[in-house]
Amino acid sequence: MKESIRIASGQGFWGDLPTAPVDQVRKGPIDYLVMDYLAEVTMSILRKQQLKDPSLGYARDLVPLLEELMPEIVSCGIRVITNGGGVNPLACRDALFASARKRGVRGLRIAVVHGDDILGRIDALGAAGAALTNMESGAHLASVRDRLISANVYFGAAPIVEALRQGAQIVITGRTTDTGLTLAPMIHEFGWSMADHDLMAAGTVAGHILECGAQASGGNFLGDWRSVPDLAHVGFPIAEAQPDGTCIITKHEGTGGLVSEATVKEQLVYELGDPTTYITPDCITDFTSIQLAAAGPDRVRISGVRGRPPTDFYKVSMAYHDGYTAIGMLTYAWPDAAEKARAADKILRTRLADLGLVFDEIRTELVGLDSSFGPRAVPNEEQNEVALRIGVRSRDRDAVERFGREIAPLVLTGPPSVTGFAGGRPRATDVIAYWPALIPKHLVTPVVDTRSMEEEAPR
Amino acid sequence: MKVRLIQYAHARSGDKGDTANVGVIARKPEYYPLLLRALTAERVAAHFQGICLGKVERFELPNLCALNFLLHESLGGGGTLSLKNDAQGKTLSCVMLRMEVDTDEPG
Numbered sequence: 001m002k003e004s005i006r007i008a009s010g011q012g013f014w015g016d017l018p019t020a021p022v023d024q025v026r027k028g029p030i031d032y033l034v035m036d037y038l039a040e041v042t043m044s045i046l047r048k049q050q051l052k053d054p055s056l057g058y059a060r061d062l063v064p065l066l067e068e069l070m071p072e073i074v075s076c077g078i079r080v081i082t083n084g085g086g087v088n089p090l091a092c093r094d095a096l097f098a099s100a101r102k103r104g105v106r107g108l109r110i111a112v113v114h115g116d117d118i119l120g121r122i123d124a125l126g127a128a129g130a131a132l133t134n135m136e137s138g139a140h141l142a143s144v145r146d147r148l149i150s151a152n153v154y155f156g157a158a159p160i161v162e163a164l165r166q167g168a169q170i171v172i173t174g175r176t177t178d179t180g181l182t183l184a185p186m187i188h189e190f191g192w193s194m195a196d197h198d199l200m201a202a203g204t205v206a207g208h209i210l211e212c213g214a215q216a217s218g219g220n221f222l223g224d225w226r227s228v229p230d231l232a233h234v235g236f237p238i239a240e241a242q243p244d245g246t247c248i249i250t251k252h253e254g255t256g257g258l259v260s261e262a263t264v265k266e267q268l269v270y271e272l273g274d275p276t277t278y279i280t281p282d283c284i285t286d287f288t289s290i291q292l293a294a295a296g297p298d299r300v301r302i303s304g305v306r307g308r309p310p311t312d313f314y315k316v317s318m319a320y321h322d323g324y325t326a327i328g329m330l331t332y333a334w335p336d337a338a339e340k341a342r343a344a345d346k347i348l349r350t351r352l353a354d355l356g357l358v359f360d361e362i363r364t365e366l367v368g369l370d371s372s373f374g375p376r377a378v379p380n381e382e383q384n385e386v387a388l389r390i391g392v393r394s395r396d397r398d399a400v401e402r403f404g405r406e407i408a409p410l411v412l413t414g415p416p417s418v419t420g421f422a423g424g425r426p427r428a429t430d431v432i433a434y435w436p437a438l439i440p441k442h443l444v445t446p447v448v449d450t451r452s453m454e455e456e457a458p459r
Numbered sequence: 460m461k462v463r464l465i466q467y468a469h470a471r472s473g474d475k476g477d478t479a480n481v482g483v484i485a486r487k488p489e490y491y492p493l494l495l496r497a498l499t500a501e502r503v504a505a506h507f508q509g510i511c512l513g514k515v516e517r518f519e520l521p522n523l524c525a526l527n528f529l530l531h532e533s534l535g536g537g538g539t540l541s542l543k544n545d546a547q548g549k550t551l552s553c554v555m556l557r558m559e560v561d562t563d564e565p566g
Contacts (some may be wrong), residue, residue, distance in 0.1 A: 041539055106470050136476055182496060222552060223469035223486070262469065262484070265523050269482020271473040272527050288520050363535065363542035370551040371543070375509035376557065391542030434476060434538045 002031075005189050007206070007239045009180055011035040012213025014042055014059050014084070020213060020236045023071050028252035030078060030238065031189075034181040036211050037062070037084035043175060044319030044432045046086035047150040048121075048237055057088030057093075058172075066170065067099035073169060074105055081160055081181045085172040087150060089114050090449075092172050108453045111163030113173035117445035118316070118439075119151040125443055132316060132437040144435060147320040150244070153439060154315045157203070158194065159180030159446035160184035166450035175317060177280050179207030182239060190243040200283035201307025202245030205290055208278075209249055209267050209302070210237055214269040216249065218257035219297075223266065232257025247302045248295055259298040281314055281441075283307040297387040304306045313438040322433035323360065323395040328407035331387045331420035336381075340415035341366050341388040347414050348390060359392045387420065393431065400428040460562045467493055467560070470552035477537035479511075479548030481555045484525040491524040497560035503528055506558045510551070528555075 010021030014037040024033055037059040050057030061085040068071070073080060085092045089112045100108045118125060122145070126132065132141045132151075152175035161184045163171045173181075183203030186192060192199045209216045216237040235255025240248040251259055268287065271326035272278070275287035284307060291304035332341045345364045352362070367387035367441040370377035392403045404426040411418055464483070467490040474480040483498065485491040504515040513531030520527060534548050537539035545551070 045472060136478075220471070221472060222556075223484070265484050266469065266471040266482070267526060268523060269480070269484065269520070269527055270471050271475060272480055272482060273475065275518050275527055288522055290522055292523065322540060325539070327542065361535075361542060365544050367544055372545050373557075375553055376506070376554055389544055393540070393542060429539075432539045436476070445535055 001191065001243060002189055004240050004242045005031040005033040005185060007034055007185055007210065007241060009034060009035060009210035009213050009236045009238070012211065012215060013039055014061070014211050017234075018061070018065070021065060022069065023255065024236055024238070024253070025072050025076075025078060027255060027298065030187045033078055033080045034210060035062075035080070035082040035084060036178045036181060037082060038086065038175060040317055040434050041319055041432050043087055043152050043317060044149045046088070050088050055091050058086040058092035059084035061441060062092065063095045066096055067103060070100055070103055070105045070108070074108065079164065079185070080170045081184060082171070083173045083176045083178070083181060085112065085114070085174050087117060087152070087174065089172045089174050093451075096172070098168065100453050105458055106453070108170070108449060109168050110170045110172060111166060111168030111448060111450040112451075113155065113159040113163055113171065113441065113446055113448055115178065115363055115445055116153045116155055116174040116176070117151070118153060118444060119148065120149060122148070125439065129442055130439045130443055132318070132439065135436050135438055141437070144320040147322070149319045149321060149432065151316060152316040153444050154317060155446045156180040157184040157361050158282070159448050161187045162448045163450055164188040166448065169452045174191050178211035179204045179280050180282060181206035182210050183282060186241045186442070197283045197307035197309055198305060198440060199245045201285035202247065202302070202305040203241070204278070204282060204285045204307070205302060205305050206239040206241060206247045206249075207286070209264060210239055212267060212270060213237070214257060215270065216264055217251050217259050218263055221258070221266060223262040223265050228258045231351055232256060245303070245305060249300045250298055257301055261292050261294055261300055264292060264300045266336070269331070279311060281310060283310050312441055314441055314444060316437040318437060319432045319436035320435055322431040323393060324397050324400040324428040325391060325393045325431055326400045326404050326426040326428050327389065327391040328404065328426040329387050329389045329420060330407065330410060331385055332415065332416050333384060333385045333417040333419070337383045337386045338366055338369055338415065344388055344410050344414045344418070345390060348406055348410060352403065355402065357402055358396065359394045359399060359403075361393045363391045365389045397428050461559045462562055463556065464560050465556035466556045468556065472532055472548050472550070472552040472555070474537060474547040477532055477534050479530045479533040479551050481528045481530065481551050482525055483528070483555060485522060488524050493560065493562060494526055495519070496564060498564055500527055500528070503555070507533070507554065510554065514527070
């Protein structure tokens with residue numbers, strides 16, 4: 001057994017810094033590169049892409065990225081784990097094998113973890129006892145059943161561990177938890193039993209720290225943001241995991257950013273609910289058991305993590321159509337910037353009412369004054385400028401489009417000293433609403449499919 | 460003495476649906492009792508009046524000298540439904556840190 005393994009975070013979300021995974025591979029030694037691509041609504045965006053072209057539906061950036069890194073991944077024995085397979089991980093593998101052939105790479109083994117997509121089985125699962133009631137609102141699925149776009153089960157570390165056992169150098173998954181991507185290599189390398197809940201929790205905490213990329217290594221750090229050196233070349237976090245569950249959070253030498261107790265603490269509390277009950281498919285982690293200690297420059301030791309058995313449910317992430325939104329912005333200058341913006345808002349609302357347009361919501365914010373602070377905003381008599389930001393939402397697409405034609409006229413028919421209408425007319429955008437639910441684990445089974453490129457005939 | 464919380468704490472906020480979480484971390488361990496005393500769920504709810512339309516829950520993480528707050532119904536519906544500029548509550552950490560706390564308040 002290895003004494004420790006280095007697991008490197010390459011992406012914190014789809015669209016994160018493109019050079020980060022390249023730097024993780026080239027700027028120092030790592031054993032695993034893990035990349036999280038899937039936010040809550042990403043699956044529905046990918047589903048839309050797949051409906052237009054059946055060969056899509058995965059994070060497309062992944063293919064040129066791994067194509068570039070493939071020779072090093074193979075020669076250094078680095079293994080890549082990512083949930084960038086989205087709703088079509090098999091097509092992602094096809095594209096990666098094609099890239100490998102193009103680059104003359106041989107012997108590459110890629111695993112696909114799927115079975116998370118239950119959109120086609122919703123009714124059968126309902127008959128089997130999975131009501132898929134909204135776990136936040138308690139609403140019945142029937143209210144959105146005919147508007148569903150995607151439905152995916154969050155799998156945990158187990159199918160990724162199986163993929164690693166089958167010798168995959170790259171593991172492409174559909175909807176798996178962010179934390180499972182990091183926990184899986186620890187289970188695989190150290191032979192951890194998944195019944196050891198403390199170890200599962202230790203790996204889960206490491207996964208939580210890595211899952212948002214540089215947010216653990218100085219990015220978006222509020223504590224003392226000026227103290228973070230060279231964010232232009234920020235090093236993404238690396239977890240040095242040890243067999244006993246202890247873990248060092250660090251980054252490559254010579255990179256920018258900062259790993260300190262404070263930067264790690266900020267990431268630990270990010271998107272946290274009840275800290276004693278952090279639920280994943282692998283365990284329930286108690287964040288109040290985490291012990292943090294400085295362990296040298298840009299090194300923080302995590303230990304003492306306690307866990308409890310997992311629940312009998314997987315979380316399901318579903319998305320459905322829920323009308324349209326559009327957002328318009330105009331900028332007003334001193335004097336009386338905020339007062340003029342509010343007057344313009346009133347005029348616009350009057351015109352919308354005169355047109356008989358009905359919206360579920362019209363929201364006005366003055367960016368530069370109160371969009372973050374709301375009623376807590378401190379008034380400023382000498383306000384230099386504010387951006388009037390008006391959004392509407394409706395099931396009626398025509399009403400939303402019509403709203404878009406009412407913004408520009410304000411420039412010549414409303415209060416003075418207004419500018420910033422360069423982006424064109426606001427367009428109606430689909431609202432993809434999120435429907436979280438639970439499903440009994442016994443009703444869904446992950447599928448692990450590992451192949452070498454030689455087994456796969458070129459298409 | 461009344462001071463802004465930012466002198467004693469740093470914070471990070473994020474979203475889960477229409478609920479925002481704000482994690483508040485003491486800048487030094489000796490400041491944690493002040494956070495425990497000053498940042499009651501009731502006071503935080505009052506501070507976020509007009510932003511948080513639902514209830515406020517408070518959780519303690521003594522190991523990190525931190526408190527975690529859940530602000531329900533704070534993100535205009537959350538996700539792509541929300542019309543808010545800050546639909547993910549990323550800046551609510553700053554709203555929290557602007558809160559005034561009384562350092563002389565007895566424990």
